[in-house]
Amino acid sequence: MDACIEAHGGLVWSIVLKRVRDRSAAEDLTQEIFTEIWKTSGRYDPLIASESGFVAMIARRRAIDWSRKQQRLPEMESLPEKADFPAPVETPGLAMDRDSLWKALESLPDETRRLFTLHFEQGLTHSEIAESTGLPLGSVKTRLRRGLLEARALLGRLGDRLNLNPESRS
């Protein structure tokens, strides 16, 4: 796990700290996330996700659940458990995926990109985004949702190998 902590500690910490603005709680949650990574890493498939994407997905879910708990909202289901985290490796082909992702992000309307930056990179809540941009709260919510769906559609058109096409759902 040392290699995993070295490789992904900054990513997990970034995801957690921007949502959990209490340092002590952030440290506890980071520990829980690495525990879950340890337990679910058997599910990691480099053909489906990048390693950082896999780690980010767990961290995001945990952080969102933490936020929902604070707001007394129902939590989401967690991933099934399975242990044995692989050592970080350079996976062939991931660079191409990242390029596709950047292309998709760059193809989004300016306003959606701005909302993505505020939400995904800076970790602002919808209310904070509304305050920062002057957009109504409902518009922030709707535009972020539609932006995510639009990004998926763009990736599908770019022929990305991530299984993100809704028509491929079985």
Add this chain to the structure above:
Amino acid sequence: MNVEDRWTRFEELDAGRVLGDLDAAELAEWQELSRDFGSDDALDQLAAEVEAVLILEKPLVLPPAVAARLKREFAPAPATNTASKIVIGPWIGWAVAACLLGLLVVNSFFSSQPSTPEKRLSVLVEKAADAKRLPFAPASDSYAGAKGEVVWSDSRQEGYMTLSNIPANDPTKRQYQLWIVDPARDEIPVDGGVFDIPAGASSVVIPIDAKLAVRSPAAFVITLEQPGGVVKSKQEVVVALAKS
């Protein structure tokens, strides 16, 4: 609602689920629709990839103390009999390790972490070769007596303010907030945390709680804001300023 409309609604709610913004009614609606349309991790995965790509442009550094604590917790447990491990079940090793490491955490975390901001500031000054010190200057006549300095380490993403002659605040009415100006990062200052000045304190040490990675801070600005702080300061009351 026909099938196409239901699918459109399901997709929107599924995106909301991934973004973590469903309210209780929407979650119940998503659960109902997901029984018809199914659900998988694809959209979660996309959101995670997007977030990872954006964050990895400028990731925060996992604080060394937190990294060390994690590594201790996941360090291999003392050698045990492999055969009995298999018989008992794969989870038992984890359970034992968790118990042992839980004890380790309590011991090591509390013994290795200096307990007060003053002590942690001393450690930072002593150990962080890149720690920079900047003096605070008053930013308005109302705070003409404000004094102090900021100590910040880019490599450790850790810093402290030592402040004096700043009036005590009533946290239920107003709170002080620090902003870190880092032009190399963004034109918008980084929130450095909300803090209080207690009554009767001649000098206080306040830990900086930067919400985002700070690469090359050009200035530290203290403002007075509403309780809990704000996302973006109107800078109506600027208390003190430290420039590099």
